[in-house]
Amino acid sequence: MQPDMTQNSSEMLATLKADAAARFEAAGWPTPAHEAWKFTNLNRLKARDFTPANADASASDGATDGMIVFRNGVYQPGLSGAMPDGVVLTSLDDSAGLAGLLDHDQLKGHPVADQTLAATTGGIGLTVTGTASTPVTVVYENTGDDTSAHPVMVVDLADGASLTLLETHAGEGEGLSLPVMAIRQGEGAALHHARVQVEDENRHHLGQAVFTLASKASYTGVSVQTGSALSRCENHFSLNGEEADATLTTLYLACRDQVMDVTAFVGHKAPSCTSMQVIRGVLDDKARGVFQGKVLVDPIAQHTDGNQMSRALLLSRKCEADAKPELEIYADDVACSHGATVGEIDDTHLFYLMSRGIPAEQARQMLIEAFLADALDDVGDETLRDFAMQPVENWLTQLKEAS
Secondary structure, three states, X not given: OOOOOOOOHHHHHHXXXXXXXXXXXXXXXXXXXXXXXXXXXXXXXXXXXXXXOOOOOOOOOOOEOOEEEEEOOEEOHHHEOOXXXXXXXXXXXXXXXXXXXXXXXXXXXOHHHHHHHHHOOOOXXXXXXXXOOOOEEEEEEEOOOOEEEOOEEEEEEOOOOEEEEEEEEEEOOOOEEOOEEEEEEOOOOEEEEEEEEOOOOOOEEEEEEEEEEOOOOEEEEEEEEOOOOEEEEEEEEEEOOOOOEEEEEEEEXXXXXXXXXXXXXXXXXOOOOEEEEEEEEEEOOOOEEEEEEEEXXXXXXXXXXXXXXXXXXXXXXXXXXEEEEEEEEOOOOOEEEXXXXXXXOOHHHHHHHHHOOOOHHHHHHHHHHHHHHHHHOOOOOHHHHHHHHHHHHHHHHHHHHHO
16 A cells, blocks of 8 residues: 555654554565665574564663664664754654655665654654754664664655765664664755764664765765674665766674675666766675675766775685675766776785885784775865764774674
């Protein structure tokens, strides 16, 4: 049953939840036979019986302006502060327009979205009507064993609106986090977005976000993954209007037996749109990294400029990196490229530094830092860059201490 746009918000959410529950009950978890999941085996999740976590709304405890807090997937108004000028926060139960953004083709039939939409107990939406005066920070706190968290958030930027959105996903316990986000950007709207995932290595994290951009809208994003035993960050972009632009820089850093999956889809659906994906991964011990990226150019999308480049640095002979960059082009006047490299630290560069009197471990650390800085230095937004650097520096410190 499809949601009826004449329904009120509660009725629409009920329809979305029922449809999502039915889809997941019929399909279940995907297997490696599914092309989108061939590199990421979810058997470890199938063997567990995760129950949606309980998290009642907490009383006010020094809420910070501009901050939104989810605890075990539930929005906490008592811990969340006032929104900046130009931003209005609304429960999805009170806004059919915002709830309708969840009726998205890339969410339907996806195991993360279906589970979360079926289980969520209250999502929120942000309506951005102008230039937000300060960033909005979203903190996801998750705890508990054998429990799952299902936060849902929708962001709607009006024509010409601008927002900086900073997300932190943190948690402990052997649980499962399944966050879902849907974002719509109106004509000329600008979103600056950073997302860091630093959950404990006992947890599992599968996140999905969908972005829809109108003409001349721009998206600038940075994503960093360092946490969770199994982590997948999946982004879908639909460039629906002429001259829309999406640029995403992603870093994944893994050690021991962590699995990090970066999956991205960019659909060019209008002329003269641009997209850039830059992915950097560092793997140590027995860790495994996955990059899947697809750029799809519709016949109407002439003058497309779409690029993606993945590079993985292996610090151990026992770690592994898989990459699957794809271009699917149905227009004839485009400039598109993709590529993927996997390699170890360059012995020539290492020898050069050591010949200058730098100890081997310090030289190795410098080369790893330079590999990551090469990607972050191209991020023009200082707020995003600084926000993303903190978990990177923390991970590098832990790597140094473990060596």
